[in-house]
Amino acid sequence: MRSEVMVPEAEGGKEPAAERRRLLARLAVQPGLCAGCVHLRLVASPRSVFVRCGLADSDPAFPRYPALPVLRCAGFRPLPAPADADF
């Protein structure tokens, strides 16, 4: 069974930051820019985690499953800094 973790800044909800970090750590390949992008969707099964580009849902110029690591991307939009970040 697969589950998808949405990055909530794009969805107007709360960010499951800990879950996102946990899933990112399971990736076999570093995701590059996608790791910090509001369009990131993580698709998880018990054995694997996949990076899906949410922007591909509305713009076919972007691949649904980008080749990793993504080093340059015209659609990249950084996640906002967490409100409780230690600076």
Ligand code: SF4
């Ligand atoms: S817009 Fe680009 S950087 Fe953002 S998730 Fe999609 S492929 Fe990755």
